[in-house]
Amino acid sequence: MTDQPEDVTASPExxxxxxxxxxTPADMPPYVSAVPGRGALASFFxxxxxxxxxxxxxxRPSVTEQYPREPANVKPRFHGRHQLNRHPDGLEKCIGxxxxxxxxxxxxxxxxxxDNTPEEQYSPGERYGRVYQxxxxxxxxxxxxxxxxxxxxxxxxxxxxLAGPTRAGLIWEKQDLLAGLSEGMLTPPHPMVEGTxxxxxxxxxxxxxxxxxxxxVREHRPDDPSLDGTxxxxxxxxxxxxxxxxxxxxxxxARREGGAR
Ligand code: SF4
Ligand code: SF4
Numbered sequence: 001m002t003d004q005p006e007d008v009t010a011s012p013e014x015x016x017x018x019x020x021x022x023x024t025p026a027d028m029p030p031y032v033s034a035v036p037g038r039g040a041l042a043s044f045f046x047x048x049x050x051x052x053x054x055x056x057x058x059x060r061p062s063v064t065e066q067y068p069r070e071p072a073n074v075k076p077r078f079h080g081r082h083q084l085n086r087h088p089d090g091l092e093k094c095i096g097x098x099x100x101x102x103x104x105x106x107x108x109x110x111x112x113x114x115d116n117t118p119e120e121q122y123s124p125g126e127r128y129g130r131v132y133q134x135x136x137x138x139x140x141x142x143x144x145x146x147x148x149x150x151x152x153x154x155x156x157x158x159x160x161x162l163a164g165p166t167r168a169g170l171i172w173e174k175q176d177l178l179a180g181l182s183e184g185m186l187t188p189p190h191p192m193v194e195g196t197x198x199x200x201x202x203x204x205x206x207x208x209x210x211x212x213x214x215x216x217v218r219e220h221r222p223d224d225p226s227l228d229g230t231x232x233x234x235x236x237x238x239x240x241x242x243x244x245x246x247x248x249x250x251x252x253x254a255r256r257e258g259g260a261r
Contacts, residue, residue: 068258074158079143081159082134084177085152087201089193089209090185090226092122092178093153094129103148108138119220122188125198129153132174136162151202161251169246176241181234184208187226190217 038046065072074080085093096113114130122128146154164170181187186209192198193206193213200206217224226237240248 068255068260070260072160074160076158078158078160079141079156081136081157081162082145082172082177083155083157083179084129084132084174085155085179086181086185087124088182088184088207089213090181090190091124091188091192091201092128093151094132095123095125095151095153096127096129097150099148099150100145100154103144104139105142105144106138106140108135109133109145110135116189118191120189121191124192124196124201129174132177134172134177136164136170136172137167161247163247163250163254164243165246165250169243172243173241175239176244178238178241180238181226183229183234185226185234186213186217187221187224187237190220 087093096111098111098113101109101111110131110133111129112131113127116122116126116128141156143156146156162170184207190209190213192201193210196206214227217227224237225233227233
């Protein structure tokens, strides 16, 4: 006959012991609120006390924004529509590296780079952004793309009026996003400032277009409006993109409809 192992679950009387019964709410101590109770007078006025807040605010100055009758008061660091910036001589800051597109959580940016050549130099260095698109149906204006941009080519403006005539009309192309020309700039393509490298541009050592750059543009594009350097010429040299022009038209009409003066 073999030895049997001892049954550890067995009670001294034999059999399986009954499980412990959990406590019921009746066994718990009564709830005591930590909030002090109201007096009789406070309890009497409690139902109408909320009106005190309304009356208190009736005589304060109104803070209602009058948009679109008046321009909206946007905070200076508000992240709105993007802008592709330029160096002081007019060359584009975008080098087509696609870091902004990789950083975008909404997959809203599409970039295609191309090589700069002596005849077609759009940015300092080897490459420039030939195709640049932002899809504002996807963009959530988070700003990750501008953080990722190594050249500060991409920044965000205060413009929040992003309207388009169609779904496709909310895909902004490079021409819609590029900043206009400022004083001292020339329309690309044109060579870099003589004797400089792309590093000089990034260090801010280029302060405007030189005579040699003007001569080059005069030789290759004698009718370029940016050559005269006037505000009208600079504006005419970089016409507003088709999508941006449509947005400006739509928002201007909406503002007028809303009573804009
Ligand atoms: S703001 Fe955000 S969502 Fe919009 S393009 Fe940049 S990274 Fe993408
Ligand atoms: S905007 Fe900046 S991050 Fe995007 S492709 Fe151009 S240089 Fe690169």
